[in-house]
Amino acid sequence: MPKTLAAVMGVGQTHHRAKREDVSIAGLMREAIDRALEDAQLTFDDIDAVVVGKAPDLFEGVMMPELYLAESLGAVGKPLLRVHTAGSVGGSTAIVAASLVEAGLHERVLTVAFEKQSESNAMWALSIPVPFIMPVHAGAGGYFAPHVRSYIRRSGAPTHIGAMVAAKDRQNALKNPYAHLRNDKTTVDTVLASQMLWDPIRFDETCPSSDGACALVIGSEAAVEASAITNPAWIHGTVMRSEPTTAAERDQVNPQAGREAAAKLWKQTGITNPYDEIDCAEIYVPFSWFEPMWLENLGFVPEGEGWQATERGATALDGDLPVNMSGGVLSSNPIGASGMLRFAEAALQVMGEAGEHQVAGAKKALGHAYGGGSQFFSMWVVGSEKPS
């Protein structure tokens, strides 16, 4: 159990776009930070520590960018930490920030995650040929597509399920002013008609490449009480888990680390039936098929039944368990920030500040991220009430 209760006091994010050529990396981060501080009704002077996250340095070609960013992030004279767990880093970064508060070390911690994908080419950066090895790698899509095929085979899911997820998330994105992709013409049929990139993954079933940042201010119970914030998102539980990328007979469709992390999270938060008790979930879905895969991995539904939840509309904004209300990773993907955006959306939902994509009366929400070859997982549950 944490020593101290912690809560999200402020949330900020950028307008995610393919290219944010109007700002530097620091400027991009400050957009999110300044919004989070304003939302928390705090200033840099109130912040005790700063925790930064981003994905591999090769994406911007700046080694350890947190060193040169210290001044811009208001971190001078304060502890500044950088976290890296590949695509899950935004989630892990928020968890590290939360743990500094929960451990009683700091009262108010600023955490920020970013990616400025337009400065390079992630597909190139993830496919660097290694000597002696067969150069068949083709970015993240090439890595995950065979495992999506495995899921389809194992579950017997009909092939339009991925397109249903993509169409839903793109429609949700239209309600989110910060989302990158905004195409009101996207339907299941248009997704199915889009180009097959990494068969079985189609163009419209993949995430975009985005510039963006996300920031959170996480405070202790005392910091919340001393503030003007009346609707914080209380952190009920946090879990991180990892596993080897490759191992004999490793299950890449339903990875052990994800299953065990979720089981621990539900135990930690006293949730016995997540499907009924969680009001909405923001799950890291960079390729559409990962929605049903992670619904199963997280224990929302039994193994093999995730696609049925998607097909019956359970994950729609007005469904039993809305998933990716913000439009998800499929609509905005500043990689390093993508995990934190999931955690932030969960917070916004229980704060009642999600605007047009608000799930009415959301009291408990899940934020989830994964990274690498499905080998890093981070997740949290936030609630409108203090944990009991």
Add this chain to the structure above:
Amino acid sequence: MTSVQESRTLHAPMKVEFDYTRSLGPVLSQFMTGLRRRQVTGGVLSDGTVVVPPPEYDPTTHRAISEIVAVGDEGVVRTWSWVAEPVMDQPLDKPFAFALIQLDGADAPLLHAVDVDSPADMETGMRVRVRWAEETVGAITDIACFEPLPSSTDAGSELPNEPGSDAEAVTGIVSPVRLAYDYAASPEESKFFRGLAEGRILGQRCPSCHKVYVPPRGACPVDGVPTTDEVELPDKGTVTTYCIVNVPFLGQKITPPYVSAYVLLDGADIAFLHLILDTEADEVRMGMRVEAVWKPRDEWGTTIENISHFRPTGEPDADYETYKQHL
């Protein structure tokens, strides 16, 4: 690719290079635009001090820097160090000094190169001035380097009054990054690659869980113990799962479309990625039986690429039960 026979590890050169495109934001845009017109500028901090190049945000108030002023293109060396052996992409290709130079009108020094012939020509407190590049484009390299000023000019440079203006601002720079590695395969992988040079496929078995790893890993990722028992494997196996790569991308070695498949060799407990050819991409199936097609022997090296690709054997597909635990 070269190998030293005595070495346990195979080595090969590996190069990673990319021209990163950086957007500058409003503050650094003014600095780079100034350099293009051969003018150095600094930012005025909340305490009135002038810093070159201008920081984007004030370290005290945390507000964006809004006041940019011109500083001199002459200044004083505050400290320095000697670079006896310049490396690629440094400002000069002959020995030079790196120095912290406080330009006239600035309160903090700028790091740059000073072109002198020997360390004896360098001195803390000496005055230097900018040597501009022949053509200025709006990049830090517009300052080619600094050069010593004759001692008679110690009086100080004449300061420009205000930054100039330009019709079109510099909003981005290209930042080339080049990394050259000596890539070393692990001793276990090296044995595997050397085996391939003899047309053999060598795996290793975990003494604890008895799973056969190919390529061998040195340590079992599940049990954490060395995988010491060598196992020679056939060049025949089963496609567990795969994808068809239709997307072209920067640095791609194989022309799409191609089938990137996990091939589970008979007797192995882990599949590895390889290419499936000699059949239409849409004919490839999960469970398809495949065999290695080796390149001509005189083209072999210590690489998995000795196997050009895998092709269907024509045998009946493997039963799902035999490979489902690999999906």
